[in-house]
Amino acid sequence: MTNKLLPRPRVLRSLRVPxxxxxxxxxxxxxxxxxxxxxxxxxxxxxxxxxxxRTYPILETQPIGELLxxxxxxxxxxxxxxxxxxxxTLWVTLVSMLLAVPLCLLSAIYLAEYxxxxxxxxxxxxxxxxxxxPSVIYGVWGLVAIVPWVQNVAAPASKRWLDFLPFFxxxxxxxxxxxxxxxxxxxxxxxxxxxxxYEVMEAVPNGLRESSLAVGATRWQTIKHVVMxxxxxxxxxGVVLGFSRAFGETMAVxxxxxxxxxxxxxxxxxxxxxxxxxxxxxxxxxxxPLYDSALMGAALVLLVVVLxxxxxxxxxxxxxxxxxQA
Amino acid sequence: MRKRLSRRHIEEMFFxxxxxxxxxxxxxxxxxxxxxxxxxxxxxxxxxMITKTPQGGYxxxxxxxxxxxxxxxxxLAGGGTFxxxxxxxPIVLGLNVYARNxxxxxxxxxxxxxxxxxxxxxxxxxxFTLMLALGLRASLLAGIIVLALxxxxxxxxxxxxxxxVIPAELEESSFALGATRFETALAVILRQVLPGxxxxxxxxxxxxxxxxxxxxxxxxYTDRIPTSLMDPAASLPLAxxxxxxxxxxxxxxxxYAAALILTIIVLLTSLGSRCLAxxxxxxxxx
Numbered sequence: 096m097t098n099k100l101l102p103r104p105r106v107l108r109s110l111r112v113p114x115x116x117x118x119x120x121x122x123x124x125x126x127x128x129x130x131x132x133x134x135x136x137x138x139x140x141x142x143x144x145x146x147x148x149r150t151y152p153i154l155e156t157q158p159i160g161e162l163l164x165x166x167x168x169x170x171x172x173x174x175x176x177x178x179x180x181x182x183x184t185l186w187v188t189l190v191s192m193l194l195a196v197p198l199c200l201l202s203a204i205y206l207a208e209y210x211x212x213x214x215x216x217x218x219x220x221x222x223x224x225x226x227x228x229p230s231v232i233y234g235v236w237g238l239v240a241i242v243p244w245v246q247n248v249a250a251p252a253s254k255r256w257l258d259f260l261p262f263f264x265x266x267x268x269x270x271x272x273x274x275x276x277x278x279x280x281x282x283x284x285x286x287x288x289x290x291x292x293y294e295v296m297e298a299v300p301n302g303l304r305e306s307s308l309a310v311g312a313t314r315w316q317t318i319k320h321v322v323m324x325x326x327x328x329x330x331x332x333g334v335v336l337g338f339s340r341a342f343g344e345t346m347a348v349x350x351x352x353x354x355x356x357x358x359x360x361x362x363x364x365x366x367x368x369x370x371x372x373x374x375x376x377x378x379x380x381x382x383x384p385l386y387d388s389a390l391m392g393a394a395l396v397l398l399v400v401v402l403x404x405x406x407x408x409x410x411x412x413x414x415x416x417x418x419x420q421a
Numbered sequence: 422m423r424k425r426l427s428r429r430h431i432e433e434m435f436f437x438x439x440x441x442x443x444x445x446x447x448x449x450x451x452x453x454x455x456x457x458x459x460x461x462x463x464x465x466x467x468x469x470m471i472t473k474t475p476q477g478g479y480x481x482x483x484x485x486x487x488x489x490x491x492x493x494x495x496x497l498a499g500g501g502t503f504x505x506x507x508x509x510x511p512i513v514l515g516l517n518v519y520a521r522n523x524x525x526x527x528x529x530x531x532x533x534x535x536x537x538x539x540x541x542x543x544x545x546x547x548x549f550t551l552m553l554a555l556g557l558r559a560s561l562l563a564g565i566i567v568l569a570l571x572x573x574x575x576x577x578x579x580x581x582x583x584x585x586v587i588p589a590e591l592e593e594s595s596f597a598l599g600a601t602r603f604e605t606a607l608a609v610i611l612r613q614v615l616p617g618x619x620x621x622x623x624x625x626x627x628x629x630x631x632x633x634x635x636x637x638x639x640x641x642y643t644d645r646i647p648t649s650l651m652d653p654a655a656s657l658p659l660a661x662x663x664x665x666x667x668x669x670x671x672x673x674x675x676x677y678a679a680a681l682i683l684t685i686i687v688l689l690t691s692l693g694s695r696c697l698a699x700x701x702x703x704x705x706x707x
Contacts, residue, residue: 132529142547201440402539
């Protein structure tokens with residue numbers, strides 16, 4: 096048998112590259128395709144290294160511990176402490192997750208286990224729509240609706256009834272607060288968490304539900320004791336994904352959270368998340384020594400945290416899918 | 422005679438009520454967002470708004486519209502989507518035709534997922550360091566490059582999912598006719614995913630046009646319409662953000678109009694991708 100390829104089939108003639116034989120096209124094209132597959136990995140590494148290189152000057156003057164846990168932020172005096180910003184990010188993200196996770200779990204359970212197909216058919220595109228709305232629009236909504244609500248309804252109510260609780264003291268009357276940021280972020284991550292949760296609950300085999308129902312369990316008992324334990328790792332992945340999305344969100348938070356660089360002590364305090372720090376100061380960062388280096392360091396912190404979370408959730412999901420399919 | 426409800430039924434009803442409330446809150450917040458944008462934007466959305474650039478002074482001029490941001494956004498997102506598309510096609514074909522089911526393929530998918538999860542402000546910061554290294558100013562080109570980075574994983578992952586569900590027989594038939602893998606990739610696989618590709622492109626475009634944090638550093642902001650790749654370019658999300666922060670109601674109105682225009686563009690893109698998928702899907706092998 097000859098080792099030569101037959102002439103090109105007729106349907107494929109349009110693809111002829113005149114100067115190359117088909118064998119060469121195959122070899123060169125294949126190699127090119129394979130080389131390009133390295134691009135995503137290269138990009139992630141290059142982004143991390145580039146940010147690290149820009150952060151290096153500040154790491155030479157300040158140990159990393161001082162940078163991460165320093166309390167004071169005075170760029171003009173060369174004092175760069177990320178601590179208030181890191182804590183601000185954590186507060187806003189945690190408040191948003193506390194609000195979003197129960198809502199998402201309940202909604203996803205309903206959609207996956209109880210909902211009429213027609214409800215499902217309406218809700219799925221609606222959630223996709225919610226996921227597609229730009230973050231700046233969420234910010235406008237927060238500014239127009241949520242901030243005044245916090246100022247006029249939530250804060251006075253909390254002052255009257257919840258003031259004795261540790262995290263509910265009302266010290267700030269503007270409405271620009273961690274609570275406002277948390278609410279806006281919660282609505283932003285809802286579609287992400289619901290989509291993942293819904294999918295993993297769908298993946299639980301129906302036979303399990305049927306056996307549980309057959310021995311007399313109610314639907315809720317079936318969900319509680321059969322479906323949820325099976326889907327739990329996947330649900331966790333959804334929550335982690337939502338967390339990392341909220342953690343890195345910039346515009347919507349920036350617009351409603353107040354941006355005061357102080358360690359907050361109540362959900363009605365303003366905060367200053369890392370993302371807002373970067374976005375607010377890009378204009379002046381080249382005019383003050385080491386300022387740009389500090390801001391790139393903040394971006395690096397964000398990138399590293401989000402990479403760790405996403406890597407963890409991706410590995411967890413792979414593990415989970417391998418187990419359910421086995 | 423009525424049967425007394427047992428505890429477990431009460432529990433079920435309790436949680437069902439909670440679920441109903443949750444779903445209501447989720448739907449209501451979507452409606453709330455859309456209503457806010459429409460109520461604030463619709464009264465100020467005049468013809469001047471979409472046909473004129475801001476007039477009467479840099480940044481804070483009180484006349485004119487947001488044409489600069491509309492055109493800037495379309496340039497930015499269009500360019501970014503195009504760039505992301507021509508880079509992601511070879512990646513996805515290489516992944517599925519030449520590296521199929523290898524550890525490397527899983528690894529590449531993982532890195533695409535990591536890229537997807539990277540916050541856009543990090544891309545913005547990276548774009549900024551890139552600009553400093555190359556000596557570029559804030560420009561349309563820099564914005565396009567950064568948006569392409571942001572959109573690359575969206576297109577690549579969406580198309581990847583589509584290719585994985587193509588029936589193996591289709592590829593085998595192509596091989597049986599004597600086609601090489603390269604020819605099969607371009608003539609059979611790519612054609613089979615074309616409808617899905619169109620959806621993925623629109624999805625990425627919608628994501629790109631709405632992203633503010635990445636273009637904040639890289640594309641700059643200007644009242645003029647860019648005429649070359651090296652000019653700075655305005656964008657709708659930044660038009661909303663900057664103009665909402667000004668103390669002048671006239672300028673804020675432009676922000677609300679820009680928000681409504683942006684929302685309409687994004688919703689149309691989303692709707693368009695659905696229609697396009699079913700329209701183009703007529704001729705694929707199911």
